[in-house]
Amino acid sequence: MASFFTTSKSALMASLLLLLALFTVNLRIAGAQIGVCYGMMGNNLPSHREVIDLYKSNNIKSMRLYDPNQAALEALRNSGLELMLGVPNSDLQRIATNANNAIQWVHNNVLNFFPSVNIKYIAVGNEVSPVGGTSGLAQFVLPAIQNIYQAIRAKGLHDQIKVSTAIDMTLIGTSYPPSKGSFRNDVRSYLDPIIGYLVYANAPLFANVYPYFSYSGNPRDISLPYALFTSPNVVVWDGSRGYQNLFDALLDSLHAAIDSTNIGYVKVVVSESGWPSDGGFGTTYDNARVYLDNLIRHVKKGTPMRPGLIETYLFAMFDENQKGNELEKHFGVFYPNKQKKYPFGFGGEKNLEIGSAVFNFSDPLKSDM
Helix, strand or coil: CHHHHHHHHHHHHHHHHHHHHHHHHCCCECCCCEEEEECCCCCCCCCHHHHHHHHHHCCCCEEEECCCCHHHHHHHCCCCCEEEEEECHHHHHHHHCCHHHHHHHHHHHHHCCCCCCEEEEEEEEECCCCCCCCHHHHHHHHHHHHHHHHHHHHCCCCCCCEEEEEEEHHHEEECCCHHHCEECHHHHHHHHHHHHHHHHHCCCEEEECCHHHHHHHCCCCCCHHHHCCCCCCCCEEECCEEECCHHHHHHHHHHHHHHHCCCCCCCEEEEEECCCCCCCCCCCHHHHHHHHHHHHHHCCCECCCCECCCCEEECCCECCCCCCCCHHHHCCCECCCCCECCCCCCCCEEEEEECCEEEEEECCCCCCC
């Protein structure tokens, strides 16, 4: 019996040494950068402290807040969560037209909490466009960004906290093929100076990317498998690049649109993406589950144009019963009672590929990943 254990131990050690040797030359740690947007338009939602605990217990590494809710910021202290903090559209004019208002906003909502609240980004405005319903706000977006940036810079925090804005995909004029992506002519005078600022400040552009809306708006030409990441084959060839899913095609059309301005390189952070489980065309529990599960897996890989991790925020943490229309009430990945709506995790799993062997283990998402 002792001889058996000795032999087994030797064999095990030999195997471990072989694995270690392979480990040094063929190691991939696949960790997704997944956050979740914390909307509060519901009258049945958990307390802020319960929400923070829910993020942590589910290995969700980062949060997007749409406004500087003071109780939520207090609950975030020493949580370790990375935060994208929003300047709501309603504050844009006030901050854009008076630098002192920006300084006060930063003092009240950033300096009073940082660094015990790990503020990584400030999103100045959400989905403002120079055409359409928010056109009256467009003139204030860049001045508001600049005033917030200067207030951050004055405290020496501009390398730690990046200031940007979140756009939607309606600003794209040409999206097919992705390499020919370009912005609409009627938004260039709005966007180009913002891109110039982002290049100067080395800050990313935030983009809300929803294959659901592209699919539901044009189901004749866009297949459901292409929108849900389940197409078995390449659907769109763009030169040597093959696209099997709509998310990549949309995101690369935005990359190409930024590049086509010839202003400079700007990284894109996906500040929202999701699929509703009810309330409209193509909204089923299974469609939402498949989309979100595949999105979480996919953002580890990047797009054909830009391989690598895609920092992504799922929309949204909860179903919110006070949203404006029925569709918007069903984007949650949790129910208001804190139960998970879907069975998958949120990117805390890592895979170690060593030769032909794959070892899976779960690890909480770290703030520096």
